Amino acid sequence: MNILSIAGSDPSGGAGIQADLKAIAANGGYGMAVITALTAQNTRGVSGVQAIDGDFVTAQLETLSADVRIDAVKIGMLANQEIIGAVAAWLDTVNAPVVLDPVMVATSGDALLEDAAALHPLLARATVITPNTAELGALLGEAAAQDWELVLEQARRLASAHDVLVLAKGGHLAGAQCPDALVSAAGVLAEFSSPRLATKNTHGTGCTLSSALATRFAATGDWATALEQAKGYMLRAIGAADELQVGSGHGPVHHFVDFFGAADPMAAWWEDIAPLRAGIDELEFIVQLADGSLEREKFEYYLAQDALYLQRYAQVLAQASALAPELDSQRFWAKGAGEILEGELQLHRSHLVEGLANPSATTLNYVNHLSSCNSSYPELIAAILPCYWLYQDIGKRLAAANYEGHPYGDWLQTYASEEFDESTAQAIGMVRAAWKLADPAQRERMRQAFLRSSEHELAFFAQAHAESVEFSTA
Numbered sequence: 001m002n003i004l005s006i007a008g009s010d011p012s013g014g015a016g017i018q019a020d021l022k023a024i025a026a027n028g029g030y031g032m033a034v035i036t037a038l039t040a041q042n043t044r045g046v047s048g049v050q051a052i053d054g055d056f057v058t059a060q061l062e063t064l065s066a067d068v069r070i071d072a073v074k075i076g077m078l079a080n081q082e083i084i085g086a087v088a089a090w091l092d093t094v095n096a097p098v099v100l101d102p103v104m105v106a107t108s109g110d111a112l113l114e115d116a117a118a119l120h121p122l123l124a125r126a127t128v129i130t131p132n133t134a135e136l137g138a139l140l141g142e143a144a145a146q147d148w149e150l151v152l153e154q155a156r157r158l159a160s161a162h163d164v165l166v167l168a169k170g171g172h173l174a175g176a177q178c179p180d181a182l183v184s185a186a187g188v189l190a191e192f193s194s195p196r197l198a199t200k201n202t203h204g205t206g207c208t209l210s211s212a213l214a215t216r217f218a219a220t221g222d223w224a225t226a227l228e229q230a231k232g233y234m235l236r237a238i239g240a241a242d243e244l245q246v247g248s249g250h251g252p253v254h255h256f257v258d259f260f261g262a263a264d265p266m267a268a269w270w271e272d273i274a275p276l277r278a279g280i281d282e283l284e285f286i287v288q289l290a291d292g293s294l295e296r297e298k299f300e301y302y303l304a305q306d307a308l309y310l311q312r313y314a315q316v317l318a319q320a321s322a323l324a325p326e327l328d329s330q331r332f333w334a335k336g337a338g339e340i341l342e343g344e345l346q347l348h349r350s351h352l353v354e355g356l357a358n359p360s361a362t363t364l365n366y367v368n369h370l371s372s373c374n375s376s377y378p379e380l381i382a383a384i385l386p387c388y389w390l391y392q393d394i395g396k397r398l399a400a401a402n403y404e405g406h407p408y409g410d411w412l413q414t415y416a417s418e419e420f421d422e423s424t425a426q427a428i429g430m431v432r433a434a435w436k437l438a439d440p441a442q443r444e445r446m447r448q449a450f451l452r453s454s455e456h457e458l459a460f461f462a463q464a465h466a467e468s469v470e471f472s473t474a
């Protein structure tokens, strides 16, 4: 997908053309750039602007579109009326979706456009306009809204006046959430909210979001999907902004967080439990389960405990869904809960001759640990993770040991499916995403929750043989 940014240059690389090209590439597009203005700028502010001649902006645009197919256009800083006229005239000659970020003022407070009203001829030519609250007010000739209801109301009026979609952004409001909504003349089409991250490094968020949105729309053809994806990317990029050390003012977001973010914490956690994983492999229960020599009575004891555990585990997944900060993870954990109740539990019950036993102390310890994490989403999903990850890992080896006529063959197969691999990868991804947004103390609590659950897994596998478990990763 070829995405064109028409915008100003920010030498500090956090906003403008430089941010756009990074965000386009990070979202899978091929970025192109027509420069409207040079700025002398750093993370503390703008000290000078030199606009490009309107004729030369036209020359750049026409030369480009004479040769290259353009799948989406993102427009940023336009500096003055002459450039706005040049871009408006060129837009009449192309047929591509246009995301217009009506850049007027930098995060630092410096003016980047002479007059808000000058943008009016461009508004009807855009497909989506992405004003922040100040820009939204200025485009309507009103004061900036201070609450979300009024932002949505203003966005609806702007959409109606110019027959465009408006992306209303709540990043500048007070509150723990940063809501964004796609608004048409008819009202809100889609709304996505994310937690507000505590960082001063938000230089270029508007440029980055609008470029990601244009790129994701070119790829998906659906604005709501594009916004959901762009917003998720934005949150990850802001979440990793403090990893970069650029300037002393409002630093940039980490555009390539998905490629070069900090060393993967999940790999470190997995290493932390390496001795424990080896311990599970050596348990009599696992060895005998693999070779088929496990007494049925012991298998049934394990299954009965596991059925009791899974019932509670499904409730814990449902709680994770209830706490999830956005739609994808909300859906994922709810689906996991549903699959356990409809699938795994059935399998267990099909092996059990009699009704369910009482939970053992080992089982209770494990579910109590899960419950103790259930007021914090990041800790809860960290505690949930070992049940996915360890089973997927052991499942691979057990499936390899399976043979025709194995007494527990169907059970050995359950945790070695591609679907289970996929769910495990997603669960790891969700914990990783939550970790990136967490502060250091919370990250450590997440790690502890993960380690404790891993220990409970070991004890759980050991309980049918009543082996004493002295292992601790603490």
Ligand SMILES: Nc1ncnc2c1ncn2[C@@H]1O[C@H](COP(=O)(O)OP(=O)(O)OP(=O)(O)O)[C@@H](O)[C@H]1O
Pocket: 105, 106, 107, 130, 131, 132, 133, 169, 170, 171, 172, 178, 179, 180, 194, 195, 196, 197, 198, 199, 202, 203, 204, 205, 206, 207, 209, 231, 234, 235, 238
């Ligand atoms: N501290 C934050 N935590 C999470 N998301 C944020 C934060 N600040 C901004 N965002 C998000 O970044 C995106 C850009 O929003 P914002 O309202 O800041 O736009 P903008 O004002 O055009 O950007 P800029 O401040 O760079 O000019 C929005 O999705 C917003 O929710």
Ligand SMILES: Cc1ncc(COP(=O)(O)O)c(N)n1
Pocket: 007, 008, 009, 010, 015, 016, 017, 039, 041, 076, 077, 103, 105, 106, 107, 108, 112, 202, 203, 204, 205, 206, 207
């Ligand atoms: C060249 C240029 N374009 C746009 C912005 C606005 O970005 P932000 O409001 O995030 O500073 C900027 N600072 N510089």
